[in-house]
Amino acid sequence: MIKRLLVILTSVFLVSGCAANAPQDKNANLDKPGQQVEMDLPGTDQGQTKPGGEGQGTEREGSASLGNIHLGDSFGEVEKALGKGYKETLHDEPGHFPEAWYSREYDKGIKFIVGKDSGKVLEIDAVTREFATNLGAKVGDTAEKIKDLYAVKYKPFESRHGDGPLEGFYLLDDGQIMIFDYNREDNQLVNTNVKPDSKVEMIRLTQSQYLD
Structure with missing residues (x-):
């Protein structure tokens, strides 16, 4: 009787040990609160900035600018930064520029040459220390x-x-x-x-x- 009891107890310990060392189920619930899982998906560039994301424009970091405006910027970006309080003169003859253009001058001391058709900044002048x-x-x-x-x-x-x-x-x-x-x-x-x-x-x- 005692020998049979020892055999049963030994079997129980062996089964418990195997269960403890068994590999975890790959289909475990990953949504469990407090569980953190890091995964690198194939073809995913970690930290890559998508068009329209917060990091957009990092290509222009360090590129030439005046008053934080670059050549080729949309004049809409200028208006967002400086407002619409400028004097405007239209020049129908392109002259040295690739298209007819507007001269848009702010009282703050900065002037922009803007393409009539493209709406892009072609040239910038600044005459005050603000820019x-x-x-x-x-x-x-x-x-x-x-x-x-x-x-x-x-x-x-x-x-x-x-x-x-x-x-x-x-x-x-x-x-x-x-x-x-x-x-x-x-x-x-x-x-x-x-x-x-x-x-x-x-x-x-x-x-x-x-x-x-």
Whole structure:
């Protein structure tokens, strides 16, 4: 009798041990509160930003801008940022631009050239310190500071008339040009007699193809 009881107890312990070491059911309920499951699905790029998502626009991080506006931006984006309080002039003749265009100027000290048909920003001018470039340059900065910011990163733009590199003109990516004008009163973009302490009076972001 005692021997039979020992055999039964041994069998119970063996069955219990096997059940404890058995693999978990793959079809367990994953919705159970407190249970955390990390899964890498095939073809899924973890952290990838989808079009229209929060990270949209990261491709433009570090690209040229003036007042946080880029060439090619929709003017609707400008209105969201600055409002609709601007003076508008229509120019039916394209001139240097690829289409007829509007000049839209804000009292805050920034002006945009906007394509009539495309509605895109073609050129930006800033004349107050409120609107900085993506590298932090502002109206009122000295020529020495501008060189510290731009000359180490970009090449000067070469005159198409054989006059060599133009002071204050920097050739950026994709044919864009950042221009720092040190004398607005002479009504020309080309700078002369620039000294280290000369101060920026106007900043222009444009495309090289729009220049003479």
